[in-house]
Amino acid sequence: MPGLTLGDTIPNLEVETTHGVIKLHDYIDSWTILFSHPGDFTPVCTTELGKMAAYGPEFEKRGVKLLGLSCDDVLSHVEWIKDVEAHTPGCKVTYPIIADPNRKILHQLNMVEPDDKDGSGNTVPSRALHIVDPDKKIKLSFLYPASTGRNMDEVMRVLDSLQRAANHKIATPVNWKPGDPVVISPSVSNEEAKNMFPKGFKTVDLPSKKEYLRYTNVD
Secondary structure (H helix, E strand, O other), X not given: OOOOOOOOEOOOOEEEEOOEEEEHXXXXXXXXXXXXXXXXXXXXXXXXXXXHHHOHHHHHHOOEEEEEEEOOOHHHHHHHHHHHHHHOOOOOOOOOEEEOOOOXXXXXXXXXXXXXXXXXXXXXXXXXXEEEOOOOEEEEEEEEOOOOXXXXXXXXXXXXXHHHHHXXXXXXXXXXXXXXXXXXXXXXXXXXXXXXXXXXXXXXXXXXOOOOOEEEOOO
């Protein structure tokens, strides 16, 4: 589907939210997770907003802001938040939720569900999530159909991966999780790696004898 993708800059839209009118570039002054929902007072979305709020302290530790979007008005959002907080005891929805009753913003942010329609035949948001860096660029996108809820542990895992890769010339291998070794970028020579990674690194002995798979620790 045409629209925003990895590496693109989030447009500086002025949006109405549960926290008032904001401009996206003013709000996104740090790592930000921008996520959409098919609609207020819907079952999967209610569970997701609550879990996102429950993870709030972990996002704060990482300097990450949250920004939701749903295709209803602000008053509907405010009432819906009561259900969200009741369903996930102890959570507080302190992040803003964008109102998009005219369904314009979801198209501009590439968050459209290509197949599902609402009861009036209108397009609805997909269960989309963009991780945006402080330069306002999309670093990762999830795009789920409305029928499938997100895995918040995976959102946190990829966020940790992105932030480490932004600070070091590394990548994270398959099934990586915080605390596991990472791999050094092929653009880094062994001599450079000795200086960049004081904990040292291990080169895997492969049949090709090419020394491209090097593990190190950055935690």
